[in-house]
Amino acid sequence: xxxxxxxxxxxxxxxxxxxxxxxxxxxxxxxxxxxxxxxxxxxxxxxxxxxxxxxxxxxxxxxxxxxxxxxxxxxxxxxxxxxxxxxxxxxxxxxxxxxxxxxxxxxxxxxxx
Amino acid sequence: xxxxxxxxxxxxxxxxxxxxxxxxxxxxxxxxxxxxxxxxxxxxxxxxxxxxxxxxxxxxxxxxxxxxxxxxxxxxxxxxxxxxxxxxxxxxxxxxxxxxxxxxxxxxxxxxxx
Numbered sequence: 750x751x752x753x754x755x756x757x758x759x760x761x762x763x764x765x766x767x768x769x770x771x772x773x774x775x776x777x778x779x780x781x782x783x784x785x786x787x788x789x790x791x792x793x794x795x796x797x798x799x800x801x802x803x804x805x806x807x808x809x810x811x812x813x814x815x816x817x818x819x820x821x822x823x824x825x826x827x828x829x830x831x832x833x834x835x836x837x838x839x840x841x842x843x844x845x846x847x848x849x850x851x852x853x854x855x856x857x858x859x860x861x862x
Numbered sequence: 863x864x865x866x867x868x869x870x871x872x873x874x875x876x877x878x879x880x881x882x883x884x885x886x887x888x889x890x891x892x893x894x895x896x897x898x899x900x901x902x903x904x905x906x907x908x909x910x911x912x913x914x915x916x917x918x919x920x921x922x923x924x925x926x927x928x929x930x931x932x933x934x935x936x937x938x939x940x941x942x943x944x945x946x947x948x949x950x951x952x953x954x955x956x957x958x959x960x961x962x963x964x965x966x967x968x969x970x971x972x973x974x975x976x
Contacts, residue, residue, distance in 0.1 A: 753904065792866070792952050792967030793905075838904070850965065852904030 752776070753841050753853035761859045766829055770856045772822040772839030780842040784813050784824045787836045787855070796824070796837075829860045863888050866968035868953050874974045875943040883938040883971050885953030893956045894936040895920075895965065896928065898949040905952065911936055943975045 753774045762768050774782070781800045785793035797806040797813040799822075806813050810827045826833055839853040869884045887894065892913050897905040907920030911930040925947055927939040936955075940947060953968040 758902075790970070792954075792969050794967070795964055798964070850905075850907070852906075854902060854904045 753839055753851050755837075755839050755853040755856050757856060758854070759857040759859070761861060762829055764829060764831055764860050764862050768826050768829060768858065770824045770826075770837050770839075770858070772824070772853055774820050774822070774839070774841045774851075774853075776820075776841040776843050776851050778844045779817065779820075780844040782813075782815055782822050783840040783842070784811070784822075785838040785840060787838055789835070793838055826858075829858075831860050831862060834858060834860045865889065866953055866955055866966050868951075868968035868971050870971060871969070872972045874976065875940075877943060877945065877975060879943050880939070880941050881943070881973075883940075883951055883953075883973075885936045885938070885968060886934050887936075887953075887955040887966070888934065889955060889957075889966065890933060891955035891957050891966075892933070893958060893965075894930065895954040895956075896926070896936070896938045897952045897954065898922065898947075899952060899970075900949050908938065908951075940973075945975050947973065948975045949973060 756771045783798045784796045787793040796808050796811050799806045799815045801817045812825045815822045836855040836857050838855045841851045843849045866887045895910045896908040899905045906922045908926050909928040911917045914933050917928050951971045954965045956963045956965045
């Protein structure tokens, strides 16, 4: 069964600190992997998109890595800010006509002052 | 561009009532999707559409219906609301289904069925 598992489920860090979120997937065939940020009460917004041939992609203070061999991805947040408090969702896209998205359950990050 | 808009933002239904969740996009996207998000769970695909007049079931279609009469609009219909349909519903759209193509999400509709 195609699955996407994220860890930790939740995380609390102090403002200014770094953190890394993990994503393991079993989706096959694999097209690409995305990280989304979802603020409370809002829809998900894309942070990064990586194909199987890319192993790192940055978007400001967000850096995603992908190891297609071990089927693992991570999202590293540098110098966290209060506005980084949100849920971060790993999404794996399977190939096919519908480009089916398979969502992880998300990691809830809280950044405290 | 307004992007993807959804109405209403919140709704409380009684068991057995019906309602339509509205979704509109102004990006001329061919593909549109409806997802539900339950607490602590990943988003699940309910229905999707690859263009006007074409719809297909996703992972959890039971209890829902959709139509796509125009490129812009993709309403989701609940005919006989059940407590299991209490969830947050997100509409999304994309230009195509190609992997790198972005899916843009609406702000969501929070539905409670009591």
